[in-house]
Amino acid sequence: MKHTISVYVENKPGVLARIAGLFRRRGFNIHSLSVAPTENAAYSHMTIVVDLEDKPLEQVVKQLHKLINVIKIHDYLPEEVVERELALIKVNASSEVRAEVIEIANIFRAKIIDVSRNYLTLEVTGTEDKISAIIALLKPYGIKDLVRTGKVAVARGQATE
């Protein structure tokens, strides 16, 4: 089972290593992790998707809390959170299929951010499911390159109030 946690940390050297090391040592699996500074440069925000196979989420959160550089942790239920992921997909789009690829991009509201003779590069944002869906549709055309950011998440306004 996958669970998304949102972690605010001090923006200091080695913090990522501490968190990654903790996950490895305690036998927790990271499915995806994204990290960037917040509006306050002293802090960073991490969205960590944890793969909970046999370790309870409670232990993950409690052990994270013990790290001195961790300021706060939110562990949201799926309905309390808005999640997005971004993917850049370079897909084969030679003249005979180009129109079809553009049509798929339009349906998914993907942006075309690079064009060459044989390839189109698409930028698509959405939930994990949406990204997976467009990938599945583009696969038959030949995906040359694919990069996903991993999930970022923020609590819904309602959950914060």
Added chain:
Amino acid sequence: MKISGAQAIVKSLEYLGVKDVFGIPGGATLPLYDALADSKIINHYLMRHEQCAAHAADGYARASGKIGVCMATSGPGATNLVTGIANAYMDSIPIVAFTGQVPTHVIGTDAFQEADITGITLPIVKHSYLVTDATDIPQIVAEAFYIASTGRPGPVLIDIPRDIQQQFIDYHLIEKVTLPGYKPTIKGHARQIKESAKLILESKRPVLLIGGGIITSGASEEVFKLATTHRLPVTWTLMGKGGFPENHELSMGMIGMHGTKTSNMAVQNCDLLIGAGVRFDDRATGNVARFAPHASIIHIDIDPAEVSKIVKASVPIVGDARTILKALNEYLSEFEPKANHEGWLSQIKKWKKNYALRVPRDKILKPQLLVHTLKKMTAGMEIIVTTGVGQNQMWAAQYFNMEKPRHFISSGGLGTMGFGLPSAIGAQVAKPDALVIDIDGDGSFQMVLQDLATIACYNLPVKIVIINNRYLGMVRQWQQLFYKGKYFAVDLEKGTPDFEELGRAYGIRAKSVKEYSQLEKSISEMLSHEGPFILDVHVEKEENVFPMVPAGAALDEIIGGEAK
């Protein structure tokens, strides 16, 4: 006036009340040692191995309740500290380790004596720092001491590149530390305390289990008050030994793999288990799935991550054990203690009588008899016992009764052979007037014997009692019991030096005992000798530690322990 980073470290240590540090200098700590040489307050104890410096700091912390400090140079000096840091981490002991590092501009180039010690120690420190600007030193040292000693204590490492030690700064005092991500819970939740009180008053078969947290938080008096007021039988983990007077009628002895049969039977049959300052280690619980099957569990611990990590708590209370037990005692004082478990107490009394630890009566040198005699002959004296790890440690835990906390110093979680001698050094430095006895094994002792030089150099009157069976005894015991007696790589007969001669080589008085008839006389000689002493006792080679709960068995599946 500007001072160097190295001077700032020393000044910070002095300000924080540090009197003693243990270490070995090297290239990357030359500036630090130059500054340390000028300190009129701090005594530096020159060790012979960095691992011993860390263990000495650890023993110092356990004996005194203060923070232990150790120092090592970069590279191999720092990596030699690793075992000592891991040991302190597992037993939640406050130490601060300073390591030198290669100069900032060569970090990452595989420079001479470079090791990424902050990286290497990440999983075994409570926190660590790599100093990149000497201006931060006063703040970092203050934070390190605060983090090491508060909440659930633990080791903190500060890695300081040589050029940072030489950088000049304006020193400023740090009076108060606040960390945004670190606020240990001290007070227990009031509703949980009330709930616990209710369970205690209702229980028909209560057991109080105390651990290292009782020693750390200084909760012994509250434990005593709770146990005696409500007539709670008390057991302890290895780390909790001394938290409750062992000669008291409510004492049942240690729990776990080599605990008393009484304690283990009581835990398996109780209806209420109050675990205070414990983390339910596998050596204490045996098979977790079958641990205390009939009991509601009240779990008191300062580390929320320990609550329900191993054993599901019915009533978890997160906070400082002393503060919580005090509040619990105060709340309970409004009620009349219920005398509703006399039957349980008499059951325990019966177990205690039947399953008392046996002292061999035959006049041969059995290890149990040695420890028993040592205890008997030192009764009433202020004694601190340290131990190695293995059979020697278990016999010390079983047969050397303790009445007070901070007097039994042993490597619990990590089980570090070689801990006895250096921790005795640290304990003796912390408590110069105490009689410090290292009850050691011949295997453990040989892992650290180079630090006899430290004992000799500072004339520390440490008494080293070696339970010498010329075996890695605990491994041999397991090979005998669980590997069909196929002994392999456990025989120390060949190669082990004559410890009398060894003592002489270091200028330390030493005596080997090979006959029972010499035992008491030799112990007297040791006790009346003012300086350090090695008492090398050649015990029965193949004596085993019993009772024993085999690994994976439930606590009531015990080998041995019956009365004769």
